Amino acid sequence: MKQKHHGVIAVNGLAKRFGAITAVDDISFAVPEGELFGFLGPNGAGKTTTIRMLTGILTPDAGEIRIGGIDIQKDPIAAKMQMGIIPEMSNVYTDLTAKQNVVLAGRFYGMRRKAVEERTDQLLEQFELSERKDDRVEEFSKGMKQRVLIASALVHIPQVLFLDEPTSGLDVHSQRLIRTIIREMNRAGTTVFLTTHNIEEANALCDRVGIINRGTLAAIDTPERLKRAFKETQSVEVAFYTPTDMGAIERSGLVNRTEKAGDKWRFYTDDPDALAKWVFALAERQKLSFTALSIEGASLEDVFVTVTEGKARAP
């Protein structure tokens, strides 16, 4: 008997096949209440298939999904009532105004007309759209449409929020605004499930990330712990003012691998602290002046690449 997962989002043994291709293969995980969970993966890894099953758009071939304790296959309407969803292939009604769009969404979630109108005005204000709330969305920019979309997913104050690549292709201002709002919703107690291509975004936003590769969960942990699990990608970056023989550093016995990056040298090591001290002592002895000396921890990007290339599995 496999261990059952509990949480606001609880997934057990989820699988989905399209013909001969297994898109998602026996995934189990849980997202506890109040967590901001990031779901990463390369194109075609099964990210969108998973989120579509979680939000009830696709029916899984096997497995169980519980949202707030409710089985989404047995009672889809009650499960969906708790969610705010922004699917990947989604858009607002361009023939309606910003306000009509958000009000329509709120009424689908069973809100009273007066309550939904008040909440809509408040949201559009927060999303910097209140001046244009009565304009048709057709004339809006991509970022503004995305903000209307997010406003309509938040209108009923969902317990769980699903976002499929909320900031992809947007300008910096809209990205920041959307991230701020995701953070605020999360602080107010909403559980957030977010897929993204942008690893820095996941790093900056998420409490925990899951990396999916070829339909299976390759790693799931906090960003910092994932990075620490990949020690081999820690490095010390060095550049001296005068051209210097770097061979001495390589022969220090601390270096695993050397890489020249522009005018800098990058030494991969298991112990960046000792190597940095060693390089510093060398510079003292030989009276060399640094133009660069930095310790680079493993980035989430390194982790992502390592995991998805199948070189290693996170412990």
Next chain:
Amino acid sequence: MLHDTLRSYLRSIWLVAEKDMRIYYTKPPVLMFGFPFPLFMFLAFYLGRSADLHTLFPGLAAMFVFFVASSVGPLITPWEKRAGTYERLLSFPVTVNTLILGTLSRACYTASSSTSSS
């Protein structure tokens, strides 16, 4: 419990119907197929005959309704799929049945109300 389910079911059907009417019933292809077409068909029967306008008029009204409803019905879902609004509609607390019934009920409602008024 059952009462709530039924209410949310009916509400969704009504909302889909309302949205369809607001967005799609004024689209140019619907207006073109829905109004000039039945009008000319009506004229084809009316002109050059000693038919009574009073007896033929209900027929005209019924034709308007029939053509509007049948021109918009099969178009809404493809339009929505192309615009990317269909997937979001599915993400709301609705089922596919509700969406189909909503779209159908709008057409039926339009048809029945106009026929009875004429």
